Amino acid sequence: MSLPSRPAEHVRVFTGPAAGNGADAVVLARSCWVLALITEAYRGGPMVAAAGPLGRFRGAAVTSDDLLGLAPSAGLDQLAGFRHVFSDTLIPQLAARTGTWALGPTFTGSALIKADADLIAAGLLIDLKTSAKKPSLAVTDLLQVIGYALLDFDDEYRLDALGIFSARYAYLATWELPALLSELAGHDVDLRTVRGRFRDLLHSCQA
Numbered sequence: 001m002s003l004p005s006r007p008a009e010h011v012r013v014f015t016g017p018a019a020g021n022g023a024d025a026v027v028l029a030r031s032c033w034v035l036a037l038i039t040e041a042y043r044g045g046p047m048v049a050a051a052g053p054l055g056r057f058r059g060a061a062v063t064s065d066d067l068l069g070l071a072p073s074a075g076l077d078q079l080a081g082f083r084h085v086f087s088d089t090l091i092p093q094l095a096a097r098t099g100t101w102a103l104g105p106t107f108t109g110s111a112l113i114k115a116d117a118d119l120i121a122a123g124l125l126i127d128l129k130t131s132a133k134k135p136s137l138a139v140t141d142l143l144q145v146i147g148y149a150l151l152d153f154d155d156e157y158r159l160d161a162l163g164i165f166s167a168r169y170a171y172l173a174t175w176e177l178p179a180l181l182s183e184l185a186g187h188d189v190d191l192r193t194v195r196g197r198f199r200d201l202l203h204s205c206q207a
Contacts, residue, residue, distance in 0.1 A: 016101030016121060017094060020087070029079040033071035082130065082167050089170040097122035102157065109151030112202040117148045124174065125149060126163040137164075137173065149177055149191075150198040 021028060041049035050058060053070045071079075099122030106116045118128045127145050145162040152159055163174040181189040 012104060013100065013102045015099065017091070017098070018101070025080070025083070026076065027068065029076050029083070030068040030071045032079060033075055034067045037070065085167050085170045090165055090167075090172060093172055094121045094124070097124060099123065100157065105157065107148065107151035108153040108156065109199060109202065112199070112206065113151070115148060115151055117145075120157050120159070123158050123160040124163055125157070125159050125161070126165055126172075128165050128167060130167045132168055146181070150195050153195050153199050155192075155195075 023031075037052060037054055040052065041054055049055060057066065100120070101122060102117075102120040104116050104118065105120050110116065117125055119126045125145060125148055127141065127148075129141070141164055145164065149159050149162060159177055161174055161176050162180065163172055165172045178189070178191060181191065181194065
C-alpha cells in the first residue's frame with residue numbers, strides 16, 4: 001500500500017465547497033488512523049507513544065506498510081461509518097455555503113492560547129463531535145465554539161454562525177453568532193468589542 005499523495009499546503013483554506021479526496025477509501029482510512037496515533041503521541045509525549053501501538057516500532061526502521069497495518073478492523077469500520085455520515089448528512093447541509101472554507105483553522109488569538117477549530121464553511125464554524133453520548137448541548141461545548149469565534153480578532157473568517165455536529169447521531173445544531181451572544185449576555189453584543197476584551201484578558205493572563 002502507498003500513502004495518499006500529500007496535498008498542497010494551501011488546501012487547508014480554499015474556496016468551497018470542493019470535491020472530496022480521491023484516494024482509495026481503505027488506504028485513506030488507514031492513513032487517518034496512523035495520523036491520529038501520531039497526534040496522540042505528539043500531544044502526550046514519549047511515554048504515551050511507547051505505551052500505544054507505535055511503541056512496537058521503538059528503535060526499528062518503519063515502512064509505510066508497517067504504519068498502515070496498525071488500524072484494526074473495528075476501527076476501519078467506524079471510520080467508514082463516519083465517512084458515510086459526513087458525506088450523506090453533513091456535506092449536503094453545507095453545500096450551499098459558497099466562499100472561504102478552512103480545515104483545522106487557527107486564529108490570530110491562537111498565538112496567545114493554543115486553539116484550532118475543526119471546520120469553517122463560508123462563515124459557519126463547526127466543531128465535530130464523535131462521542132457515543134446521546135446528542136445534548138453541553139455548556140463546555142458551546143463555550144468552546146464561542147471561544148474560537150472570539151479568537152478571530154481580525155475577523156479573518158467573517159464568522160456569522162456556529163455549529164456542533166454529532167457524527168454518531170448525524171445531527172447538526174447551528175446558531176447565528178450575533179443572536180447567540182446577545183441571548184447569552186441578555187443584551188445586544190458587539191462582536192468586535194467583545195473580541196477586543198477577550199484579547200485584553202488573554203494578554204493580562206500572560207503578563
